[in-house]
Amino acid sequence: MRYYELLYIVNPNLEDDRIKAIIDEIGNEVSKFKVSIINHNLWGKKRLAYQIKNNKYGTYILLQFSSEQFDFLKEFERSLILNKSVIRHQLVRLDEEPPKVENIELIVDNTALLDEEKTDVPTDDSNVDHDAAEMIEVVEKTAVVEKAEKVEEAEVAEKAEDIENVDDSDVEKSEDEKEIKEEKKEEDK
Amino acid sequence: MTFATKKKYCYFKENGITFVDYKDVKLLRRFVTDQGKIIPRRVTGSSAKMHRQLVRAIKQSRNIALMPFTNISVDG
Numbered sequence: 001m002r003y004y005e006l007l008y009i010v011n012p013n014l015e016d017d018r019i020k021a022i023i024d025e026i027g028n029e030v031s032k033f034k035v036s037i038i039n040h041n042l043w044g045k046k047r048l049a050y051q052i053k054n055n056k057y058g059t060y061i062l063l064q065f066s067s068e069q070f071d072f073l074k075e076f077e078r079s080l081i082l083n084k085s086v087i088r089h090q091l092v093r094l095d096e097e098p099p100k101v102e103n104i105e106l107i108v109d110n111t112a113l114l115d116e117e118k119t120d121v122p123t124d125d126s127n128v129d130h131d132a133a134e135m136i137e138v139v140e141k142t143a144v145v146e147k148a149e150k151v152e153e154a155e156v157a158e159k160a161e162d163i164e165n166v167d168d169s170d171v172e173k174s175e176d177e178k179e180i181k182e183e184k185k186e187e188d189k
Numbered sequence: 190m191t192f193a194t195k196k197k198y199c200y201f202k203e204n205g206i207t208f209v210d211y212k213d214v215k216l217l218r219r220f221v222t223d224q225g226k227i228i229p230r231r232v233t234g235s236s237a238k239m240h241r242q243l244v245r246a247i248k249q250s251r252n253i254a255l256m257p258f259t260n261i262s263v264d265g
Binding site for chain 2: 007009049052058062089090092096
């Protein structure tokens with residue numbers, strides 16, 4: 001028993017119904033060859049790394065199947081090439097049996113998730129708890145400091161108000177002075 | 190006079206990855222320069238066995254347009 005994986009790109013401008021039709025079409029095509037399909041799912045529309053036949057985007061579809069014989073693959077690939085809505089395809093043999101999955105993202109991002117978790121752990125593991133504890137301490141400290149600051153701020157605010165009042169009076173005075181000066185000028189004229 | 194060099198470790202061994210999937214672009218991007226070139230093993234420190242798999246996966250990924258052959262003309 002051999003396991004194969006076919007990833008093919010379909011023209012992105014097609015409607016959902018048409019894409020479903022293509023999936024069925026290709027599914028039927030493989031099943032002609034006494035093949036058992038494991039997964040056949042839509043991966044989604046993605047931006048291509050480079051243009052293929054003037055397409056910037058492509059709809060990816062993943063097909064995984066197992067087979068006893070393997071002399072049909074050439075014929076099957078030829079049918080894919082002749083299919084006009086399939087822009088590109090790649091058939092790969094798998095070493096192990098792929099798991100049955102409903103959502104393709106699970107297959108695709110599995111290792112990505114793995115690597116994220118595991119890279120973070122060894123580097124930060126020893127520091128995480130300390131960091132967290134420190135963070136809490138810091139937070140508490142800042143809270144205390146903030147309270148103190150608030151008190152201070154209140155005092156400062158009061159002073160500031162006083163100062164502002166003074167300022168206001170100063171301003172008023174200066175305005176008054178200006179008015180007086182202007183009046184004097186007018187009188188001079 | 191000796192220089193203290195940072196010891197390099199195989200990323201895959203450290204993370205227990207035994208199979209490199211060509212669909213996992215997020216992982217493969219790590220081993221490719223901004224231009225899209227494969228970074229040599231002597232730089233990444235990955236083991237020979239895994240590097241062979243990695244190279245294969247990157248090339249497969251390029252073939253199906255998940256990764257670029259070159260990044261010079263990204264927006265053509």
